[in-house]
Amino acid sequence: MDFGQKLKETRNMKGYSLDYIEEETKIRKLYINALEQENFKILPPKVYATGFVRRYSKFLDLDSDAMVEEFQSLAYADEPLIEEPELKKREVKVDFHIPYRNILAGIVFLIIAIWAGKFVLGYINQQARVPEPQGPTPPRVEEPVKGNRPDKPEPEIKPEKAVLLIQARQDCWLTVAVDGESVFTRTLKAGESQEFEGKESIYIKAGNAGGIDITYNGKKVEPIGRNWEVKEKEFRVKS
Structure with a gap:
C-alpha cells in the first residue's frame, strides 16, 4: 500500500x-x-x-x-534522511563518586582555614588599637545648619527585557525560542495571538511571514517577509 x-x-x-x-x-x-x-x-x-x-x-x-x-x-530522495527536532527535556545524569578520604580532608582543611582566618583577624584588630594621647578635649564646633537637603536618590536602572507580541492575520506555522530554548511550535491561526518574554533574546521562524503582525517592546515592527514566505528573525535585548 x-x-x-x-x-x-x-x-x-x-x-x-x-x-x-x-x-x-x-x-x-x-x-x-x-x-x-x-x-x-x-x-x-x-x-x-x-x-x-x-x-x-x-x-x-x-x-x-x-x-x-x-x-x-x-x-526527498536526493537528500539525506533527517530526524525532526522534538522539544524534549534532556536528562542529564551525573554520577558523583567522591572518595570518603577526600571529604574528610576537605572538612579538616575548612576548619583550619576558619581558625586561621579568625586568628589573623584578631591580630590585625589588636595591632590597630593604638592608645590615643591624653589631653584636653578640643571644643566642638558646630556647623550652621543650611537646611535639610536629602541626597537625591540614584535612579533605579531596570534591566531591559524583550517582549514580543505576535498576532496572526492569516494562518502561520510558527517556531519560537526564548533565551535559546524552544517554547512554541505550532500553527497560529488567523485571529490568534501569542506573547513571549525573554531576558536576552527571542527567535522566531514563520512559515507565512507576511501573515503576522509583530510588536516588540510596545512598538510595531515591519513585516519580516511576504505572504507564505518562510522567514526567521531574532530580537535581542540591548546591552
Missing part, C-alpha cells in the same frame, strides 16, 4: 474527518490532504513536514518511524 493511501485508508477506517484531524493534531487540513495525495510540493520546509508525518502517523497508531522513513524517501 502506498504512503498516502495508507494514511487516508487508516483515517477513513477510524472514521476521522480532515477537520477533526486538523483540530486534534494542529496540522493544517491543507497539509494533511497533501500528505494523503502525496502532493509534497506544497508542504513547508523539510523539518516541519517530517514533524507533520510523525505526528499524524502517531495519531493514527501507525509506525511513525517507518512512515517518516518512507515519506523522506519519496519526498
